[in-house]
Amino acid sequence: xxxxxxxxxxxxxxxxxxxxxxxxxxxxxxxxxxxxxxxxxxxxxxxxxxxxxxxxxxxxxxxxxxxxxxxxxxxxxxxxxxxxxxxxxxxxxxxxxxxxxxxxxxxxxxxxxxxxxxxxxxxxxxxxxxxxxxxxxxxxxxxxxxxxxxxxxxxxxxxxxxxxxxxxxxxxxxxxxxxxxxxxxxxxxxxxxxxxxxxxxxxxxxxxxxxxxxxxxxxxxxxxxx
Numbered sequence: 679x680x681x682x683x684x685x686x687x688x689x690x691x692x693x694x695x696x697x698x699x700x701x702x703x704x705x706x707x708x709x710x711x712x713x714x715x716x717x718x719x720x721x722x723x724x725x726x727x728x729x730x731x732x733x734x735x736x737x738x739x740x741x742x743x744x745x746x747x748x749x750x751x752x753x754x755x756x757x758x759x760x761x762x763x764x765x766x767x768x769x770x771x772x773x774x775x776x777x778x779x780x781x782x783x784x785x786x787x788x789x790x791x792x793x794x795x796x797x798x799x800x801x802x803x804x805x806x807x808x809x810x811x812x813x814x815x816x817x818x819x820x821x822x823x824x825x826x827x828x829x830x831x832x833x834x835x836x837x838x839x840x841x842x843x844x845x846x847x848x849x850x851x852x853x854x855x856x857x858x859x860x861x862x863x864x865x866x867x868x869x870x871x872x873x874x875x876x877x878x879x880x881x882x883x884x885x886x887x888x889x890x891x892x893x894x895x896x897x898x899x900x901x902x903x904x
Contacts, residue, residue, distance in 0.1 A: 682778055687815045688713060688883050690793035691802060691854075693847050695831040696822040697867040700897060702793045704876065707893040708885050711789040714781055719796035721777070725804035728773055728811070735766050743767065774811050789885070791815075798847060802854045809861065816883050819855050821848045822867040871898060 688705060690713065692698035702713050738760035740746045745765070751758050781790040809815045822828040825848070829840035837843065855864040863882045869875040873891065880889040 682774075682782065682812075683814075684788065685782065685814070686789040686883060686885070687812050688789060688791040689805065689808070689815060689817045690791070690820060691797060691805065691817050691851065692793060692795050692820040693822065693828070693844060693851070694795045694833040695828050696795075696820050697870050698793045698795060698820055700870065700900065701818065701820055701865075701879075703897050704894055705789075705879075705883070707890065707897070708789055708880075708888040710786050712781060712783040712787045713790065714792040716794050716796070717780075717792060719794065719801070721792070721794065721808070722796060722801045722804050724773065724776070725807045728769070728807050729804070731764070731766065731769060732807075734760065734762070770811060777808075777811070789883070797851070798843070800850060802850055805854070806858075815861065817858070817862045818879060818882070819851050819862055819864050820866060820870075821851055824868070828867075 690698050690701055690705075692701075699715070702715065705711060705713050735742050735745075739762050740751045740754070740756050740760075743766040745762055746754070746756075748758065748761055748763075751761050781792055783790070805815075805817055822844075825841055825844045828834060828844055829837075834840035834844070852864070855862045863879060865875060865879065876894060877886065877889055880886050
């Protein structure tokens with residue numbers, strides 16, 4: 679696997695119609711960056727897979743992360759119902775390789791990641807395991823303060839439960855931020871037009887020198903409030 683230890687990895691974790699695509703475009707003004715769009719929660723599924731393997735390895739597989747052979751399990755008179763032969767270190771390397779292949783565009787790309795809005799039912803906690811795979815990960819959490827306007831957007835307007843759903847999502851994201859302030863930044867749609875906030879975001883991902891107001895303003899000229 680290509681050496682990625684010095685890469686910056688940035689995830690945008692947001693709610694639908696909170697300006698996350700615009701934030702994605704703003705970060706992609708940074709040279710050699712590649713912040714991809716949504717993957718329909720595919721990374722969540724991959725991390726769920728990782729979580730379940732961790733649980734089974736720790737609690738059930740004889741030998742845990744370096745499992746005993748089947749013969750050793752039988753000789754120790756251990757019930758083989760949970761016997762598996764995978765090694766977690768190898769699984770972790772394959773997961774890193776898969777995720778890196780998805781988002782690191784080429785060898786020149788040194789800032790990469792994706793944005794996603796599918797974190798309902800506390801799926802946002804899967805990001806703890808993404809962080810375990812990639813310790814340098816930083817997460818930008820973005821919500822929209824005006825939930826009423828958000829609920830009337832094309833993404834939510836047909837959903838009668840949009841407002842309680844968004845209120846609950848905002849709380850889950852806010853709680854996650856408060857639990858992980860050392861590697862998460864919290865912002866809002868409304869603060870996207872605040873230059874100081876945007877400069878702080880660039881500083882948070884260690885790219886302050888790459889903030890160029892003209893580039894950012896050309897993106898913010900879009901009528902985001904429609």
